[in-house]
Amino acid sequence: MATQPLLQMPATPERLQREESALYDRQVLDYIERAAATGLYEIRGLGAKRRLPHFDDLVFLGASLSRYPLEGYREKCTTRTILGTRFARKPIELDIPITIAGMSFGSLSANVKEALGRAATSVGTSTTTGDGGMTLEERVSSKTLVYQCLPSRYGFNPDDLRRADAIEVVIGQGAKPGGGGMLLGQKVSARVAAMRTLPEGIDQRSACRHPDWTGPDDLAIKIKELREATDWEKPIYIKIGATRVFNDVKLCVHAGADVIVVDGMQGGTAATQLAFIEHVGIPTLAAVRQAVEALEELNMKDKVQLIVSGGIRTGADVAKALALGADAVAIGQGILMALGCNSDSYVQGGKHYSAEADYRRLMTAPGFCHHCHTGFCPVGVTTQDPVLEQRLEPEVGAKRVRNYLKTLNLELTTLARACGKQNVHHLEREDLVALTVEAAAMARLPLAGTRWVPGQP
């Protein structure tokens, strides 16, 4: 039986009202709907997704008449990078200035950690442990391994400290400056739990401050302890999330760092609150410039090395970071993507298999996934699941990461040669201009085609 319409509308042409609010757009509506439904903030992985001034907003001024380029592929262009020359008896020597950022076993599978070690070793760079200690797999597979000392101290012990090639004291990370680590229960497997001295399967929230010191004066004493513990042999890095970078870098120098790692707000995480990821910290572009200025003001440029991370994706990003004054970069998310993060397939026994159904199960799709926190990574990268982790074969992962790092390094030397540099560390600010007023202001570079540097007379 057909029902009668309650009200007969006049027969005018249909015209849907579609005036979207900029303030309450679909993303915000989705956010409010979700908050109202769950009463909990959203937790996710990876880094800031919003558009920010970045290295893309800078371009190189290649050589032409006023300076001449080097022949690509023919003339020498070195990439050798030395870190930790200030106090350590055994500085780190790398073949390329592109390192692998700290990512924990727990957030990543043991296979992935092994793959990263193999890849880093084969291209002559370093890899880094994370919040959860050092695994045997990564120590064995990594020629140069940086050992993190984090607020949680999960799995931290003197034997691994002695086995490490450098020590990184983590104050914060770009994705969540001021926040501690987080690892949801699905990823706290028996092995992860044992390494972290936690009950299996609990939602782990780690401390945001170190347990045995507070403030820069204490940090200076803590660093001396780590040096005493290792007989002044190993370089000590301090990693900070980019916020008050100018002051923090000066305090890192004061505290006795050999190397300072500055992680911008585009830096990734395995899991943290969305509010943190998108709303705390400053962009990498602004952070590099502030860090370099702080080192220059203290006359410490080249004495204390600077590693920059947070959204380094391409060889051009690396080259621009170096030109702005970084000595090296660290990459996390790009490495995960090289392993297959957000790819529609995974490789098993030399064949590609579709992962789309598993993305759908996470209510997402390849290209949009940030569900590292769930532990159900469809391509086996950010998981502890015994089935899913098999989807990343260490040999395949190592090869992909090696290829990715090689590509970045080729692009880096290509750009350096085009700017007439025989050494990638000779890239300089003078080689760059900005495409946007924002980038020009943050990087303090002239807007392209002008002599105007915002904020300067």
Place this chain on the structure above:
Amino acid sequence: MVRVVRTGQSAPAQFDLSKQSVSELNKFVHGHLEGVTEVRVENPDGAHSIAVAVDAPLRIEIGGNVGYFCAGLNKQATVMIDGNAGPGVAENMMSGRVEVAGFASGGAGASAHGGLLVIHGDAGLRCGISLKGADIVVGGDVGSFSAFMAQAGRIVICGNAAEGLGDSLYEAVVYVRGGIRSLGADAEVQPMGAEDTAAVTALLAAAGIGHPAREFKRVGSARKLYHWNVDANQEY
């Protein structure tokens, strides 16, 4: 203050920190010890990082007050401090024994994985923070936020505990003889079982402190913070 009494052993290695550096001492205790079983450290004068990262069954006696991180990262060694200790004494200890005759400052035994830390006087803020399996016995009181996020191990407090005891505790257990000014989030007083009585008795005996175990209360985790979504009204 309890004085540390030297026992037996002839001719310990001697270090005078008014003339030698802490680095010399640490290098020595990290090196080939060639039969040395005892080290005597004079004039510590509050120096930081004395006897850190030792990995040998040494007995190290320190005649005076020490600064930050004394006996940090210790393995196997027995370190006797005949004075007061600055922040982070025995931090991240893995095994062995560290004994403070006087008071200890903040973060005593922070993140220690194993071994026994005995403090005969009071301990400051955050005693046993992030504890990962070591045992701590405090003869006096402890400051605020002691046992914060302590994951495993046992803390015996013979005196009183200040605010926020055991905040966000995991599986570590705290025994308190005196008053507790307040408990931290997710910490609760739990009944003392036979195992608890035995544990307290054994730890007090190991520390050389005489109190009956029945005078102690047990504080453990209510485990309500273990899972993010426990009381949340999740749609999915």
